[in-house]
Amino acid sequence: xxxxxxxxxxxxxxxxxxxxxPPGRTTPDVFGRRTHLLMKWAxxxxxxxxxxxxxxxxxxxxxxxxxxxxxxxxxxxxxxxxLYFAVRAVSxxxxxxxxxxxxxxxxxxxxxxxxxxxxVAMFTCILASLLLAAAVTATLIYHYYTRRDAAxxxxxxxxxxxGKAHDARTAVREARTT
Numbered sequence: 001x002x003x004x005x006x007x008x009x010x011x012x013x014x015x016x017x018x019x020x021x022p023p024g025r026t027t028p029d030v031f032g033r034r035t036h037l038l039m040k041w042a043x044x045x046x047x048x049x050x051x052x053x054x055x056x057x058x059x060x061x062x063x064x065x066x067x068x069x070x071x072x073x074x075x076x077x078x079x080x081x082x083l084y085f086a087v088r089a090v091s092x093x094x095x096x097x098x099x100x101x102x103x104x105x106x107x108x109x110x111x112x113x114x115x116x117x118x119x120v121a122m123f124t125c126i127l128a129s130l131l132l133a134a135a136v137t138a139t140l141i142y143h144y145y146t147r148r149d150a151a152x153x154x155x156x157x158x159x160x161x162x163g164k165a166h167d168a169r170t171a172v173r174e175a176r177t178t
Contacts, residue, residue: 044081044084044085044088045081047080047084048077048078048080048081048084049077051076051077051080051110051114052073052074052075052076052077052078052080053073054114055072055073055076055113055114055117056069056070056072056073056076058114058117058118059072059073059117061118061119076113080110083106084106087102087103087106090102091103096141096144096145097141099140099144100136100137100138100139100140100141100144101137103136103137103140104132104133104134104135104136104137104140105133107132107133107136108129108130108132108133108134108136109129109133111128111129111132112125112126112128112129115128115129
């Protein structure tokens, strides 16, 4: 026999219990603001370091580690991190489709550069890059169309209820800028 798990929410979705949190939020935020800020900067840096190491190891083809090999690894880390932060800053201001396309292009380019160092044919590198870029773009478009609409609708409803916006379009526009 199945039993329902008691939830600390009412029928309207407001939380009850020891720490209700912000109104309208149905899931708790496990990590604090400081942790989110740390991860916002640490994850791209760690990813760039792994990518740079990977580029350097592919470029040396199993041979000894040289100064040029280390240089290409460090330059790859630097370029990857700078491009990641630039894409993250620019893509937030774009519509959904362009946002997804920019991230897809970034992922495809990163794979293409990495794969080209292995010495395979250029056509193979281009094909693999385009396939990854298309997959990332399609996945992100799906994600943004299924998740962001709900967030926009919720923010528009909250703005209208608070009296900050006169119509739904204004509320969505204001919700995206905050």
